[in-house]
Amino acid sequence: MKTYDVRQEHVQFPLHPDTPPGGIALSELFAGRKLDLNAMHARMKALMDAEGLPYERRERTYNSRLAQELGKWGDAAGRPAIHDALYRAYFVDGADISSIETLVGIADRAGLPADEARRILNERTFRSAVDRDWTRARTFGVTGVPTFVADDRLVVGAQPYEMLEQLVQLAGAKRR
Numbered sequence: 001m002k003t004y005d006v007r008q009e010h011v012q013f014p015l016h017p018d019t020p021p022g023g024i025a026l027s028e029l030f031a032g033r034k035l036d037l038n039a040m041h042a043r044m045k046a047l048m049d050a051e052g053l054p055y056e057r058r059e060r061t062y063n064s065r066l067a068q069e070l071g072k073w074g075d076a077a078g079r080p081a082i083h084d085a086l087y088r089a090y091f092v093d094g095a096d097i098s099s100i101e102t103l104v105g106i107a108d109r110a111g112l113p114a115d116e117a118r119r120i121l122n123e124r125t126f127r128s129a130v131d132r133d134w135t136r137a138r139t140f141g142v143t144g145v146p147t148f149v150a151d152d153r154l155v156v157g158a159q160p161y162e163m164l165e166q167l168v169q170l171a172g173a174k175r176r
Contacts, residue, residue, distance in 0.1 A: 004173040010075060010083055012068040012133035013142050019063040023096060029061055047158045054092045067097040070107060072126040085110035
């Protein structure tokens with residue numbers, strides 16, 4: 001947030017960690033939950049449109065574990081833009097973010113060396129960092145994504161900017 005003096009940190013969360021290779025159809029993932037997938041998409045699309053963020057309809061979800069490890073590497077390499085690239089690949093392009101080849105391409109487009117990305121993913125260099133994040137997320141009481149934490153306050157789900165602004169204000173963040 002450019003308006004407030006806050007430090008942003010991406011902490012990973014195990015959302016559907018049992019998703020098989022190749023992903024799973026959203027209709028199958030949410031089967032029996034009496035959810036209206038069209039209404040869910042329309043709500044998310046409206047929220048993203050209001051914030052000027054691209055968002056397209058997806059029919060499948062993929063295991064995000066390797067993408068999370070790639071994100072931790074991007075953070076460690078001082079390239080947090082990898083998160084925007086991963087967002088776009090998944091929520092706009094519908095890319096299979098469980099695929100090493102897909103992730104290498106995303107890293108390359110984000111300005112990270114493709115050969116190093118492949119090595120990092122194959123060696124699982126950031127596995128323990130993501131494990132620590134998953135533990136930390138459970139400690140915070142995170143149950144869904146995104147979750148925004150400031151002090152001991154949590155806001156869960158895609159929210160309008162004003163809601164996030166209120167969160168950081170309640171946490172005592174100062175305007176820049």
